[in-house]
Amino acid sequence: MSRFLFVVPPLTGHINPAVGVAARLTGHGHRVAWACADPARVRRLAGADAVVFGCAGPVPGAEGAVRPPDLRGAEALKFLWEWYLVPLADAMAPGVSAAVTAFRPDIVVADQQAFAGALVAERLGLPWATSATTSAEFSGAYDGLPKVADRLRQHLAELRARVGDPSGTADPRFSPHLLLAFSTPELIGPRAPLARHIHYVGPSLAGRPAGPGFPWERLDHGRAKVLVTLGTANADVGGRFLAETLTALRDRATRVQAVIADPGGTLPAAPDDKDVLVLPSVPQLPLLERMDAVVCHAGHNTVCEALWYGVPLVVAPIRDDQPVVAGQVVDSGAGVRIRFGRVTAARLGAALDTVLHDSAHRAAAARISAAFRAAGGAPTAAAHLERLAAESR
Template sequence: MLLQEGAEAFLSQNVPVVTFPSSPGRSTTEVIRRAANPRGPLGVLRTVSDSAALTDNTCRHVPGILSQLNVDALVADQMEPAAGLIARHLGIPFVSFACAVPLERDERIPPPYLDWPYATDEAGLKRNRGGEMVASLLLRAQRATIRRWAARFGLSGLQTLEDCLSPIGTIAQLPGALDFPRAPSARPLLQVGPLRDPPPLKPFALDIDRARPFVFMSLGTLQGHRYAIFEAVARACHRLNAQLMVAHCGGLTPGQAERLGATWAVDFVPQRDVLAQADVCVTHGGQNTVLDALEAGKPMLVLPIAFDQPGLAARIVHHGVGIKLSPRRLSPKRVEEALQRLLTDPAYAERSRAASDAIASSGGLAETVNSIERWSAPEPTGWSKAN
């Protein structure tokens, strides 16, 4: 793993890591904190500026590191254009990996940071083009950084994040069963489903009252401080006589956790184990939680906050495996009505179980490893240093 200093703290396992220094005033922790709280257009521009600075910093440090390590191939995060720039510069085969919603464009699919529906008519296509135009304006700092480093590396035709994707193809965690329909493409997009460690041999024990509904809620590690959202859901569950487990990932103080009124309010739990026992998942739409919920066949109430969460929420609604509410206009009554629908309408659970079956056949970790090795072998089809 090649990471900027500080990012290794987010790894869940002890894996070999090589780090490079962060740029002044832009530590990994600070950049992530700002990105998790964009706060309007100015906050979005600040996030773009931070991302462009990270790309610039990566292009400065990483070519020398890769040369010293004698790297034969790269698996590159789609969201970091430096990976594609550097790999082309050094003539190293690389495979793009989509940790978030895949960046591969399709005119009917809206940008991943918007909760728009799939376009089925000219009005929808026009709306998508408008969204792309606005995004292009917001991402000017990123494009300028890409152009500058492409020129330094002697590369031509690279201006956008999408231009920096691997010509070999992309591997994505988002399964086709949760994505919008995509037009066929000559460039492979392999959607393998969640990449996870095997489940523990001993299941997580939880004293659940089987006569009452059980709701699990998590807003992820970056949004676990949002007390008002947790409270609205807790009050709704109280009205429904439902059990609620809140996993706030250390975002709440002990006093806040106690005041919530949830049945359980904890820092962390083995999420997959708990979801296997839950009836409904309430989530911000982070891809890990979404995939864990669908893998367990559980419908979702999704409250998208940032990043690609709106795009995932739109896909959840499209496939009928959940309901979307805005966290900015959240009330216990609206949450209660949504949860009541998810708990009483069997169609949501049936479609979620069907998605679980599709995920189980998506290929997972084995298909991912086989594809990386096959695609990045010496001079694989579709790769040459000219690319």
């Protein structure tokens, strides 16, 4: 049996896809451990008995890493790298090295944004795999931004000099040994790179902990159902968007029932409302099985989970990789894009009507769903990791 060390940033959307893969490996008798700046978050998602090596590092909201809520485009990418991803890698590197010494993994599985995992593995001569929990890097995230792309490459070179092997050449975002992409070309589009070591495994949905309680009896089977969510990291900027969305949904209450995830408590609570269920958190996966449309921020996890169930989307990207993922949704035909910062109830309502009533969007979502399910998900990802471990012995 082999040992696998998963190195992940302290971000739910990046830990969740790895959870199912790790569970599959454990089920096959392998040893699995994690390295993360937020061990409590990993244990909450992967289980209380998960072996987690803490790596000191900034977490969302830490001093110096608080992002201005109106930051967009190139400035948002610059902030993400210079104020979060690079400092996180510097801070995690000693802890990752200590985890490798203590756990002695055969394979390091490094999230694409946890640069320390790849660079430490390369420095120590360990084979490493990339866990690509967003496909934005594959489809033109830096198109039209050559100066930004050059600056990011410079950041990686300087980071390698500090924590990696100065003579190394591999981009820490793309392992030359094995790259697991939790999507498929049917969504990413024709620019999805092809190589023997790149495997598109689709979403990894297995191994999640049970979600919070939900009033299932309040769902109305006679109306179309819509889930509205801005993910786990956007409560600070979502107030106006959710308010406009609420207005649009109430205007359609005779034919649409909505579930809104509102972790920041920005909307008025109405416990007995039969038209719009507003909750601080929702069990997203089981809910998606019952939804007819999703309104979201184009977060990679939410988009892929919706499309797994063949649900078309209205996407309103906010920052980071979300504009790229939103472009994939539109280009694939599986949804409609609106502007987050300029949303109105009328615009959102029109977009929602389109995805609910235009059969082409549902057909495109169904096509991507079929591709996702054929790709194999967590079991296929685990099998590729097992193969890499066997070849590396």
